[in-house]
Amino acid sequence: xxxxxxxxxxxxxxxxxxxxxxxxxxxxxxxxxxxxxxxxxxxxxxxxxxxxxxxxxxxxxxxxxxxxxxxxxxxxxxxxxxxxxxxxxxxxxxxxxxxxxxxxxxxxxxxxxxxxxxxxxxxxxxxxxxxxxxxxxxxxxxxxxxxxxxxxxxxxxxxxxxxxxxxxxxxxxxxxxxxxxxxxxxxxxxxxxxxxxxxxxxxxxxxxxxxxxxxxxxxxxxxxxxxxxxxxxxxxxxxxxxxxxxxxxxxxxxxxxxxxxxxxxxxxxxxxxxxxxxxxxxxxxxxxxxxxxxxxxxxxxxxxxxxxxxxxxxxxxxxxxxxxxxxxxxxxxxxxxxxxxxxxxxxxxxxxxxxxxxxxxxxxxxxxxxxxxxxxxxxxxxxxxxxxxxxxxxxxxxxxxxxxxxxxxxxxxxxxxxxxxxxxxxxxxxxxxxxxxxxxxxxxxxxxxxxxxxxxxxxxxxxxxxxxxxxxxxxxxxxxxxxxxxxxxxxxxxxxxxxxxxxxxxxxxxxxxxxxxxxxxxxxxxxxxxxxxxxxxxxxxxxxxxxxxxxxxxxxxxxxxxxxxxxxxxxxxxxxxxxxxxxxxxxxxxxxxxxxxxxxxxxxxxxxxxxxxxxxxxxxxxxxxxxxxxxxxxxxxxxxxxxxxxxxxxxxxxxxxxxxxxxxxxxxxxxxxxxxxxxxxxxxxxxxxxxxxxxxxxxxxxxxxxxxxxxxxxxxxxxxxxxxxxxxxxxxxxxxxxxxxxxxxxxxxxxxxxxxxxxxxxxxxxxxxxxxxxxxxxxxxxxxxxxx
Amino acid sequence: xxxxxxxxxxxxxxxxxxxxxxxxxxxxxxxxxxxxxxxxxxxxxxxxxxxxxxxxxxxxxxxxxxxxxxxxxxxxxxxxxxxxxxxxxxxxxxxxxxxxxxxxxxxxxxxxxxxxxxxxxxxxxxxxxxxxxxxxxxxxxxxxxxxxxxxxxxxxx
Numbered sequence: 032x033x034x035x036x037x038x039x040x041x042x043x044x045x046x047x048x049x050x051x052x053x054x055x056x057x058x059x060x061x062x063x064x065x066x067x068x069x070x071x072x073x074x075x076x077x078x079x080x081x082x083x084x085x086x087x088x089x090x091x092x093x094x095x096x097x098x099x100x101x102x103x104x105x106x107x108x109x110x111x112x113x114x115x116x117x118x119x120x121x122x123x124x125x126x127x128x129x130x131x132x133x134x135x136x137x138x139x140x141x142x143x144x145x146x147x148x149x150x151x152x153x154x155x156x157x158x159x160x161x162x163x164x165x166x167x168x169x170x171x172x173x174x175x176x177x178x179x180x181x182x183x184x185x186x187x188x189x190x191x192x193x194x195x196x197x198x199x200x201x202x203x204x205x206x207x208x209x210x211x212x213x214x215x216x217x218x219x220x221x222x223x224x225x226x227x228x229x230x231x232x233x234x235x236x237x238x239x240x241x242x243x244x245x246x247x248x249x250x251x252x253x254x255x256x257x258x259x260x261x262x263x264x265x266x267x268x269x270x271x272x273x274x275x276x277x278x279x280x281x282x283x284x285x286x287x288x289x290x291x292x293x294x295x296x297x298x299x300x301x302x303x304x305x306x307x308x309x310x311x312x313x314x315x316x317x318x319x320x321x322x323x324x325x326x327x328x329x330x331x332x333x334x335x336x337x338x339x340x341x342x343x344x345x346x347x348x349x350x351x352x353x354x355x356x357x358x359x360x361x362x363x364x365x366x367x368x369x370x371x372x373x374x375x376x377x378x379x380x381x382x383x384x385x386x387x388x389x390x391x392x393x394x395x396x397x398x399x400x401x402x403x404x405x406x407x408x409x410x411x412x413x414x415x416x417x418x419x420x421x422x423x424x425x426x427x428x429x430x431x432x433x434x435x436x437x438x439x440x441x442x443x444x445x446x447x448x449x450x451x452x453x454x455x456x457x458x459x460x461x462x463x464x465x466x467x468x469x470x471x472x473x474x475x476x477x478x479x480x481x482x483x484x485x486x487x488x489x490x491x492x493x494x495x496x497x498x499x500x501x502x503x504x505x506x507x508x509x510x511x512x513x514x515x516x517x518x519x520x521x522x523x524x525x526x527x528x529x530x531x532x533x534x535x536x537x538x539x540x541x542x543x544x545x546x547x548x549x550x551x552x553x554x555x556x557x558x559x560x561x562x563x564x565x566x567x568x569x570x571x572x573x574x575x576x577x578x579x580x581x582x583x584x585x586x587x588x589x590x591x592x593x594x595x596x597x598x599x600x601x602x603x604x605x606x607x608x609x610x611x612x613x614x615x616x617x618x619x620x621x622x623x624x625x626x627x628x629x630x631x632x633x634x635x636x637x638x639x640x641x642x643x644x645x646x647x648x649x650x651x652x653x654x655x656x657x658x659x660x661x662x663x664x665x666x667x668x669x670x671x672x673x674x675x676x677x678x679x680x681x682x683x684x685x686x687x688x689x690x691x692x693x694x695x696x697x698x699x700x701x702x703x704x705x706x707x708x709x710x711x712x713x714x715x716x717x718x719x720x721x722x723x724x725x726x727x728x729x730x731x732x733x734x735x736x737x738x739x740x741x742x743x744x745x746x747x748x749x750x751x752x753x754x755x756x757x758x759x760x761x762x763x764x765x766x767x768x769x770x771x772x773x774x775x776x777x778x779x780x781x782x783x784x785x786x787x788x789x790x791x792x793x794x795x796x797x798x799x800x801x802x803x804x805x806x807x808x809x810x811x812x813x814x815x816x817x818x819x
Numbered sequence: 820x821x822x823x824x825x826x827x828x829x830x831x832x833x834x835x836x837x838x839x840x841x842x843x844x845x846x847x848x849x850x851x852x853x854x855x856x857x858x859x860x861x862x863x864x865x866x867x868x869x870x871x872x873x874x875x876x877x878x879x880x881x882x883x884x885x886x887x888x889x890x891x892x893x894x895x896x897x898x899x900x901x902x903x904x905x906x907x908x909x910x911x912x913x914x915x916x917x918x919x920x921x922x923x924x925x926x927x928x929x930x931x932x933x934x935x936x937x938x939x940x941x942x943x944x945x946x947x948x949x950x951x952x953x954x955x956x957x958x959x960x961x962x963x964x965x966x967x968x969x970x971x972x973x974x975x976x
Contacts, residue, residue: 044915054894056920060854060857531956533918711915715958753946
């Protein structure tokens with residue numbers, strides 16, 4: 032019998048929508064506790080300096096000041112985005128003897144109101160001895176550069192400031208280059224961008240009598256926050272409870288432990304009162320963690336027909352003053368190189384380099400946009416040289432279903448070829464690309480808005496990307512509990528946190544599907560380290576797969592219990608029963624049915640009141656002990672890979688150099704879209720973010736100081752900066768009742784291919800090849816020879 | 820020194836003692852507990868703190884509370900009546916115009932003000948009406964669609 036899907040695969044509106052459109056959704060900054068103090072942080076004004084003395088005595092004496100902390104008040108425990116034997120924790124929650132970037136946290140104060148707080152922060156005297164600083168990663172690598180931290184002991188080259196290195200190879204690249212018909216080497220650079228989450232970082236901490244620390248914080252996963260807070264504060268996990276608040280966007284920027292979280296907690300412990308710390312937007316721009324600009328040098332060898340023979344790649348990551356996720360990006364950059372296309376020979380080395388810039392953190396795509404921009408741009412350069420069209424060269428190299436990746440992973444069902452073909456067909460790519468359409472044409476064949484003058488050129492370009500869906504990083508797995516309610520609805524307990532991606536909605540859909548209960552009648556209790564089971568968090572692109580399967584298993588247990596009870600009550604074998612609309616019925620005579628309410632009553636009557644509860648657990652790569660080696664790439668990475676192709680159509684004004692994205696088409700193998708409406712939302716958001724990346728956004732820094740710390744000067748897309756966004760779902764997986772499903776990620780992969788597609792489209796339009804982001808009018812005019 | 824002001828918020832009259840430097844946003848959030856109004860930047864750049872002052876959208880982080888003496892303010896909490904969503908709220912929900920939700924109160928109020936003034940806005944007018952409100956999640960397309968949908972239901976009434 033074919034299962035009909037009632038709730039999964041449907042564009043169900045968000046469960047949290049009504050709360051959010053009415054202003055009732057409570058975010059961290061909306062939490063009010065009796066006696067709550069306001070906390071704030073004193074930050075370093077220097078990019079690199081020795082701390083000679085910190086004098087807090089005047090601040091402590093100010094009326095209204097309830098607690099002041101410096102490194103001397105901490106347990107002296109470091110933390111880090113990565114904490115492994117090779118890359119041990121390296122960040123102090125408050126600076127000890129040295130500061131290494133402008134904005135580094137030096138002291139914190141809790142006071143009765145913001146005015147007292149500001150005055151107290153002013154009264155703290157810190158004596159610094161400035162030290163030489165370095166900001167550019169390639170300068171920082173030089174042996175004579177100022178030392179920020181000693182180079183990693185396992186890196187043998189005589190470079191300074193190496194936070195870590197990823198190195199891997201297979202095949203024989205040199206031999207493969209010799210056997211290639213065409214070899215080229217290019218260098219690509221990307222720029223510094225920030226996440227731009229609308230909700231500022233904030234934490235409320237309340238240390239309660241009896242020794243329990245309650246925490247609400249703007250995060251991407253309560254369990255990792257609990258672990259890091261407990262460790263840095265010297266508390267057992269059981270003494271820290273991180274609870275849910277809605278999160279106003281994160282995009283990678285709220286994963287790691289932040290000093291304000293630690294400080295809010297410690298200040299509350301010292302003051303014995305709740306403390307709220309909210310970062311100002313200026314603090315976020317100047318001192319918080321942004322994305323990671325990469326330098327990529329790529330040498331690629333191909334056969335005449337476009338078959339990729341070998342790549343030799345060197346990546347340099349400006350990873351800021353501590354490791355942060357800098358050593359993860361150089362690992363991931365390898366992954367994003369080798370995923371979409373067959374690559375028989377590779378030599379890869381990536382360096383994460385300390386500089387006197389703020390610490391870096393993941394940013395949606397975590398390296399993929401930078402890598403795919405480079406690889407996809409170079410692929411078009413190669414295709415042009417070989418006179419192959421961009422569609423052909425991508426089809427030639429695209430990975431196919433069942434292929435084994437060089438790290439041993441399998442791509443399983445891979446819809447990349449279909450994505451390329453469908454995207455090309457949908458956009459009439461081959462007709463539009465090249466001489467016929469772009470370069471050399473003075474008038475665009477069509478525009479959706481009025482053409483200002485004859486100086487507009489239109490171009491089309493394609494990019495490919497792929498992304499993993501869930502890997503093994505603490506806490507590695509997700510569990511869920513589903514319990515039946517007296518009226519036949521159900522409650523889902525999940526540790527998943529909804530940061531806007533819709534976790535609560537899709538998990539509800541899965542439970543609804545397995546139990547045939549309307550989504551509205553699934554209540555969700557989420558993201559509380561005490562009352563909900565563990566969850567991997569919203570930052571490893573595995574929520575829909577890992578947490579989703581855990582919810583499915585929990586709901587399945589409930590279903591079995593309901594079916595067995597119904598079988599007993601009706602006196603028929605369970606095989607003769609099925610369920611629909613909150614009831615169990617006999618397949619042969621559907622009028623014989625019991626509602627869930629009746630079944631729950633029967634359970635209470637016959638099972639001494641036992642409730643009907645199910646539990647589910649899921650871990651990706653169940654038998655793997657841990658994540659792959661960041662240094663060598665050895666070990667399994669993921670069991671879910673998503674693939675996508677994006678086509679960009681741009682207009683470039685050859686008088687002003689101004690380029691804009693007109694239309695983006697995303698053809699994507701997302702496995703099975705549990706909620707197509709939410710998938711569209713993810714794609715639109717990523718296209719918009721890439722549009723900002725390509726044309727508008729750049730965090731400008733000079734000597735470690737941010738020059739444009741506001742949204743007036745850091746220009747994020749507004750309602751005027753939109754592109755048409757179209758979607759082609761290539762569905763390669765099925766959702767079946769009572770069977771594990773393999774859905775793929777949709778939250779990070781689509782911010783990447785589009786960037787290469789835009790660069791290629793600009794080239795198609797005006798013949799200007801851009802090898803660095805952003806794609807500014809200045810660079811385009813320079814390329815056109817109109818600026819020297 | 821605090822000063823006394825009278826403020827009608829969502830139809831209720833409040834007598835409030837406010838610091839001269841307190842913004843309307845401060846008073847709404849901290850004194851009246853109306854936390855639906857969000858602060859994204861505090862410097863008038865993001866639009867998250869949009870409220871209606873005498874029916875017109877303002878950035879409450881840039882308005883001093885004392886300037887509002889005797890005026891009427893509508894916040895996101897004051898839009899829906901009897902628990903029923905307004906056409907704008909319903910359209911945001913139905914069209915997938917909400918993700919993280921932090922910009923949503925400001926967006927909904929900006930859209931409401933736009934449609935009150937101009938019930939049949941063109942796409943360009945919608946963009947103009949929302950230009951002061953940043954959203955990072957949606958890329959605006961679904962928000963613009965939602966405003967179009969809301970305009971249809973406004974006009975059917």
